[in-house]
Amino acid sequence: MANERAGGPPRLGELERAVMDVLWNAPDGTTAQEIVERLAARDGTAELAATTVLTVLDRLRRKDFVTRERAGRAHRYRAARTRDDVIASSMLAVLETTDDRRSALVRFAGAVSAEEAALLREALAELEE
């Protein structure tokens, strides 16, 4: 896994991303042990402790990114939403706020009507004269 602090152990945030990557590529869900193996195979590194991965999965479950169900003696973990869904709802929160200032997010520039877009281009032409 890409390690931002060379030499040090991977940070929790990086582990969360790596685990989500595995889960997003396993639509049918997977077990913690499989995640350990896949991460080691992907990065060519030693296997992480299973407890570390379980901790990460717990955190992701608390953030509502991961669900789990019993499968025999272990749990099967699944991404709660696809990556595209997560991105789409982030964008929705930003783009479709009818009133920008209600939200904590203010985007760089709000969309404008066709008439205003024409005025904007006119103003720009003025600038470049």
Place this chain on the structure above:
Amino acid sequence: MFADAWPLAVLAILLAWPIPVFLARASWPRRHARAAIALWQAVGIAGGLSLIGAPLAVGVAPLDRHLRTGLFVLWRDAFHLRVPASLGLAQEIALALAAVLTVRLVGVTLLSALRIERDLRRQRDAVDLAAEHADRQLRVLEHAAPAAYCLPGTRPRIVITEGTIAALAPDELEAVLAHERAHARWRHELVVQPFVAWESALPLPPARRATAAVTGLVEMLADDHAARSAGRPALARALVAIGGTAGPVPSQRAGDSPKPGATPTLDRVQRLLRAAAPNLTERLIGPAAWFAAILLVAGPTWYVLR
């Protein structure tokens, strides 16, 4: 007989109506954004305090001519679980009004802060997990619609989409990033969020005007940073490229009269185009606004504590 109540009531009325109207209509704030923000903050603080202070002064008027001493008597009696005998029904109503206003202002402000923090935490989790990390701060979302925004906080994230990168030339992208970095670096959310909270506590025209004005002013501050680091033309082109794309147009709220001929985006482009060299009057406006802001908070505070 109302002693301290009159000046406070007059101040509350001035700050609730003519002053916000005047400030919202003035054009100088576009050129002195920082001073104008300070003045709006002073209007908000002095407005809130005088709104609570006026009924409080009516309530304690029979106890003492001064609000401060009257409050002290009220507090001392309340401590001994007594209601001062000289308080009539009118005074009790006034005191109850002051209490309700205080609880509402503080309560709604806290709730609003919590709600915003929760929304932001969700957004941060989502972009940290689902977006590409371009650097420690910058997240790139795989989405075709152009959008750029800042998730503010002690560890802010700046979020752009693949669509933004595709739509902009390198200097335009630099302008967008410089704009968002300015929001993050100068913690503009700390300026805007109290106004949003006060507006939910008192959803009245002056609060709405103040929020709209301050929101626009921090955009202008960020634009100034972006213009300095990437140049005015690049910033103007970026605004046109991102704002000029078809998308859901934020609907005007009923009862809100649109500013003459300007949505915020158009207004910002026009502001970039009309940067004239300041003359003497223009140069004095900034310090004058700062002075007015200090006077607005210090004056009533001195008056009540005298």
